[in-house]
Every structure is written in C-alpha cells, then in structure tokens.
Amino acid sequence: xxxxxxxxxxxxxxxxxxxxxxxxxxxxxxxxxxxxxxxxxxxxxxxxxxxxxxxxxxxxxxxxxxxxxxxxxxxxxxxxxxxxxxxxxxxxxxxxxxxxxxxxxxxxxxxxxxxxxxxxxxxxxxxxxxxxxxxxxxxxxxxxxxxxxxxxxxxxxxxxxxxxxxxxxxxxxxxxxxxxxxxxxxxxxxxxxxxxxxxxxxxxxxxxxxxxxxxxxxxxxxxxxxxxxxxxxxxxxxxxxxxxxxxxxxxxxxxxxxxxxxxxxxxxxx
Amino acid sequence: xxxxxxxxxxxxxxxxxxxxxxxxxxxxxxxxxxxxxxxxxxxxxxxxxxxxxxxxxxxxxxxxxxxxxxxxxxxxxxxxxxxxxxxxxxxxxxxxxxxxxxxxxxxxxxxxxxxxxxxxxxxxxxxxxxxxxxxxxxxxxxxxxxxxxxxxxxxxxxxxxxxxxxxxxxxxxxxxxxxxxxxxxxxxxxxxxxxxxxxxxxxxxxxxxxxxxxxxxxxxxxxxxxxxxxxxxxxxx
Numbered sequence: 406x407x408x409x410x411x412x413x414x415x416x417x418x419x420x421x422x423x424x425x426x427x428x429x430x431x432x433x434x435x436x437x438x439x440x441x442x443x444x445x446x447x448x449x450x451x452x453x454x455x456x457x458x459x460x461x462x463x464x465x466x467x468x469x470x471x472x473x474x475x476x477x478x479x480x481x482x483x484x485x486x487x488x489x490x491x492x493x494x495x496x497x498x499x500x501x502x503x504x505x506x507x508x509x510x511x512x513x514x515x516x517x518x519x520x521x522x523x524x525x526x527x528x529x530x531x532x533x534x535x536x537x538x539x540x541x542x543x544x545x546x547x548x549x550x551x552x553x554x555x556x557x558x559x560x561x562x563x564x565x566x567x568x569x570x571x572x573x574x575x576x577x578x579x580x581x582x583x584x585x586x587x588x589x590x591x592x593x594x595x596x597x598x599x600x601x602x603x604x605x606x607x608x609x610x611x612x613x614x615x616x617x618x619x620x621x622x623x624x625x626x627x628x629x630x631x632x633x634x635x636x637x638x639x640x641x642x643x644x645x646x647x648x649x650x651x652x653x654x655x656x657x658x659x660x661x662x663x664x665x666x667x668x669x670x671x672x673x674x675x
Numbered sequence: 676x677x678x679x680x681x682x683x684x685x686x687x688x689x690x691x692x693x694x695x696x697x698x699x700x701x702x703x704x705x706x707x708x709x710x711x712x713x714x715x716x717x718x719x720x721x722x723x724x725x726x727x728x729x730x731x732x733x734x735x736x737x738x739x740x741x742x743x744x745x746x747x748x749x750x751x752x753x754x755x756x757x758x759x760x761x762x763x764x765x766x767x768x769x770x771x772x773x774x775x776x777x778x779x780x781x782x783x784x785x786x787x788x789x790x791x792x793x794x795x796x797x798x799x800x801x802x803x804x805x806x807x808x809x810x811x812x813x814x815x816x817x818x819x820x821x822x823x824x825x826x827x828x829x830x831x832x833x834x835x836x837x838x839x840x841x842x843x844x845x846x847x848x849x850x851x852x853x854x855x856x857x858x859x860x861x862x863x864x865x866x867x868x869x870x871x872x873x874x875x876x877x878x879x880x881x882x883x884x885x886x887x888x889x890x891x892x893x894x895x896x897x898x899x900x901x902x903x904x905x906x907x908x909x910x911x912x
Contacts, residue, residue, distance in 0.1 A: 457824055459820050459823065459824060478828065478830045479823040479824065479830065480823065480826050480827065480828035480829075480830070483823070483824060483825060483826035484826070487824070487825075488824040490821050490824070492817075494850065495814070495817040495818055495820075495821050496818070496821035496822075496825075498818060498822070498843060498846035508822070508825055508827075509825035509826055512825055512826030512827055512828070513826045542853075556825065557824075557825070560825065560826065
C-alpha cells in the first residue's frame, strides 16, 4: 500500500489570486484514516484534488510512494487514488446504477468475473445491491451520494479520498459510510476524508488535520485535536469540538470518551 | 440586431469590415475587452468560416477564373470573392453578438426587458438561454474532472480526448435541461406565474444619450437600405 506525501505545496487558481494552498506539507501513511477539517474555503477540496492529479501544484511536490506524481496522468493516478466528489450529480452520468459503478473499474481494465464481483461488492457495501437496474436519477439525493461512493469503491484503489461523504445523509447513511471506511481500513487501504461532521470525524478517523486559509494549523489524533487545549485553535477556524469531547473534558474523561464511560460518569454525577 | 441588419445591407467586403472595426473592435478596445472578444468570436465562427471558405472557393457555381486546382476540384477567384464577402458579414455579426454578450450582464438585460413590458416568462426564457452556455461549460468541466478521477483518459492525443469526452456530451446537456427545469419549479414555488404587474426594485442605468444613440442606430437601417438601393454605396465594392 502506497504512502502519500505533499511537500511545500502552493496552489494558486489564477495569477495574482489568493493562495488556495499556502505551503502545505503532509504525509499520509499507508492504511491511515485521515480526516481533513476546516471552514469552507480553507483549501480542503483543493488539497485532495492534488492527490489524484486533477490539480497540479503551482509550486511544491506531490508524491505517491516516493514517486513524483507530476509526470503521471490522472488516468494513471486513478489506479491508486479513488476520489469521491462532494456533489454526486457532477459524477453520475450513466443510465443505470450498475453501469455507473462499472465505469471506473472498466476504465482500469477490469473485465468479466472480476468486474462483476467488484460492482456487486461495491453496491452491497453501500446498500444498493437491489437497485442495479435503477436509473441513478430515480434515487434520492442521499442514495445518489452512496452510489458515487460505490462507483469509486468498485475501482479497488489502495487509497480512498472522500469529499464530505456524510453531508445530506441520515443516521443510516452515516452508518453506511462508517461501515465502508471501517472495511477499507480493515483491508489496509488508506482513507482521506473531508468532513464538517465532528462526531463522525472523532468516531471514524485515527488522525485529524485542521486547515485554515490554505495552511495546516493542527494535526494529530482526535484525542489531541479535540482536547480542551486545542479548542481555541479549533474555534479560530470556526470549528466546534464534538459534543462528546466537550462533555468528556468537563467530566474528566478526556476528549474522546466512549459512550459507556460517558453514561457511567453521568449516572454517577446523578 | 442593428449590426446584423447593416452587415447584410452593406455590400461587398468593405462595408461589413468597416462596421466590424467601427461598431465592434473600437468599442471593445475602449472597454478593454478586445482580446477576449477576438478569442471568443474566433472560437465561435471558426468552424463555419472554414466551411464557407472551402465550399465557396472550390464549388462556387458561377466560378470561371481558375486560381489553382487540386485534382478534379478547382478554386475560382469568383468563389474566393464571394467567400470573403460572406466571411466579412459573419465577422461583423458574430463580433457584435460577442460584444453584446461580453458587455451586458444577463440579469440587467432581463430586468430592462421586463421594465419595457416584456412578459416575465419570456424574460426568463431569455435569461435561461443566455445563462445556459456558461452553466453548460462549468458542468462539462466538472463532469469531465469526475470521470478523469475514475480513470477516463482525456489527456494526450486529440483522438483520445474526443473518445473520452464525447460520451459525456449527452449527460451534460440533459443535466443542464434538468437544472433549468428545477429552476423553473423553484420560481413557480415563489409565485413567478402570479398574474399582475411587478414592481422592479432596480432599474439598469440608461442615460438619454444612450437612448438617442440607440435610435440613431435603428435609423441607420432604413438609411443603409435606401443608400444601397440607390447605388450610393457602390464604392464599398
């Protein structure tokens, strides 16, 4: 499984405009689950689009397992990095759910039984296995988002990048996304996800990277990033620590208390 | 509209060419958008310009004087003259349309149409049509990026690019139509079709000099027609 690295990456969309990424250096080890958090416009989406070559650094370097990605085409990088877009409607184009999911793995050269198994597995993972023949636009928005996730899962890339996967999802949808991330982690795949849902971040990721104005301003495990000592930094980027972290810190249970420890402490407190 | 009428009315190459310089390039240069205008107009007219030139140069029915021959097809000077005349007209028309597009915000145009009594429905159709092109381009870029992320190879040779992008044309178009449909429903939900006259909260600025200039331009159409019919414009070729 490959490592991902960004070294002093600067990205400017238009000459003279603000730096969407302002000297970002980040190393993601194989198998890590990394959440990117930060206010809108902090550079999260710009950052992840560098990972599969959709955007190229204005300066700096992006590497995959030590190899500079600059000479690699997006289609080549797609074998290693699967990026799920924030808006599924900017991704979905096929006439049926199965055809949509097939598109990516087919581009990567999968055929026959391998292709069928990849599609079935991905549809099952997101709970859409009974919708294979449905037109994607007959699905609701939240299920279209899960379809977009399935269409990347089927590519079986070692690195999964998810742009706001839980936005617009109900509790069941969030649980499905959690399940997908846990399964990918169990297989040793790397997961990088952008999210504004701090409960989801605290519960599903090993590492939280906080961005503000194109820079990384915080990086560490959830227990440290959501600890009381980091709340000022989080609030300066318009982020609120998860409710559990705030209650846990107040009760002396730390910033990532388990449900059990929280309930016991609350019962004790009467 | 006036440019189109004049480009057709004025004869030869020099009439439309002078029109392009005076009514399109000069205002564009004053507005600081000459470069953008030339690029956009060229992009829009290049396919039709090439076909006009090739068809007339080689297949003009009244062509007699042969310039050169490629196998059985012969290029004639009459065909070349007709092609250049047509191209001058196309240049004047597309330049004027591009200048209008680059200098007039769609929202202002629609507000002004409504102020002049055009039905809000028609105004919406105009706005939707004007906004469709940039929306279509933005959508196409986003969808292509998403498919590239799924291994669709659109880099490299022209053939590879075409092979990658062509299957996306249908969904891009359908998506844009769906978007307009959704916008229509959103407008409907906000009482768009309610009968009665609306109060406009803002009027696009319009000075009396601008109004006078517009009337002068409109008056130029019958003048050009009379001048052409009476042969006063013979010097234009």
